[in-house]
Amino acid sequence: MIMTWLGRALILKVGEFLATFFLWISTVLSMIKQLLKLKFRARETLLQMYLLGVQSVLIMVVAMGFVGLMLIIELAFHMNLVLKHDSLVPAFSALLMVRELGPVITCLLLTSRIGAGIAAEIGSMKISEQLDALKMLSIDPIDYLVVPRWIGSVFAAVTLTVISLAIAIWGGAFLAAQKLGTSPGEYFNTVFFFVKFPDLAHCIVKSAVFGSLIPIVAAYQGFNCGSDSAAVGEAATQAVVRTSLYIIIADFLLTYLFYAI
Amino acid sequence: MGLSQNENEVLRVQELSFTFPNASGPTIDRLSLSLNSSDIFFLIGPSGAGKTTLLKLLGGIYSYKAGEIYIQGAPLGRLSQSNKKLVLKRVAMTFQRSGLFDSLTVLENLLFPLRELTLLTAKERLQLAEQILRQVNLTGAESKYPFEISGGMQKRLGIARALVLQPELILYDDPTAGLDPITSHHIVDLILTAQNKKKTGTLIATSDLDLAFSVSKKTSAKIGFLCQGKLIQVGTEKEIFESRNPIIHQFTRGLLQGPLTPSELS
Known part of the structure; x- marks a missing residue:
């Protein structure tokens, strides 16, 4: 009985994952088709880049600034406890930020800011028959709704990750000077000695992958939401929960691919 | 693209069937109808009869596998994506x-x-x-x-x-739903004026019997009664109102007793 239930649940989840994956594929294909036809929805894409990227700058700067400060305090405490000195705190904090926390926390924050919004917007368009109106005008909703958001989200994830890293590392430099007595010169020397170009490249790839997951999972939830307002709320919640989960799983896979093989 | 049977025919539906995924039975069941340009056709029937689904099939929103829809002679289901787009512009x-x-x-x-x-x-x-x-x-x-x-x-x-x-064909899905009688009247006038001006084929799905009967009386528009995906009768307002079909009789008179049970009026 339990095995049957588990089997059914597993099949449903795998089906849902495959459907999301196919939506991702069709979005990418739609985008390539638009690029080849040179009929790019520039206005919608620029609007989404602004809404998803530019309007998220402030929250990212504040959040990642505090993450940078917290890392210095935590690492200094642990290094003093174990190694009895804290000269490598700048290196470890910067490495951790570039390789893991920068892209992951930025994209998780981005998920909560835009993922729910995308799912709710598409879900409410579905229940108010706006998606049908688009189809009636022979406009592919993936073409019109998902591709611009996908480009906007990838743009937002990459640029915000870079900005967040800069803020977190500068914040760390400030706190290290105050708390550890490490001058900014020493701090940045250590950071640049340990953080190499491939780390930065991997960070950009990770943020692009995470940024590409957000609108796809959210759009899938929106397109498949039920026909009442509670279903729209549920779609928004599920979009955030699932995207966050997928980001964490993708982070493990990419980390394994970049650093463990 | 095929040719229409007569020059004025703007819409022909032939043996159309459609079933939603995971549904137990068809929502549209071997339905046929035709409409000339400048014709008005009312589609009435209980909630869940398939009126909106039929309109969405005619508008190319849903895809079908059984039967065929001809828009000015062009078979919608057999057209390439680009030709379908051209036809649906009408x-x-x-x-x-x-x-x-x-x-x-x-x-x-x-x-x-x-x-x-x-x-x-x-x-x-x-x-x-x-x-x-x-x-x-x-x-x-x-x-x-x-x-x-x-x-x-x-x-x-x-x-x-x-x-x-x-367009050559306009599909109205419950155009007076949720409106007060005066606003409903304005909407109906607007539909009839637009139809008169351009002589477009007009298909109106509605649960508003007064609307269907009054316009049908004025314009001799045909009324089709749809139930469980089947077009069970087509006729003038008089023919529909006086129909001996127990479902139509119950529906047009708003009777609680009859073959239409609350579970069927989904």
């Missing part, structure tokens, strides 16, 4: 829940289909949109968003959006 639809783009203003809702589906210049698009807005008495509301205007104005905007592409 069909417009208004939606029960308005279907208006809420991120666009009233004027932009009209400019959007023109921008997407025509080769008109920006100036021509604006002129045409303003002309249609005048026709539906929405001048002055151009910069408002759909959620800032009343239900009646939303219905008029939906009709304006359907008219803006100058």
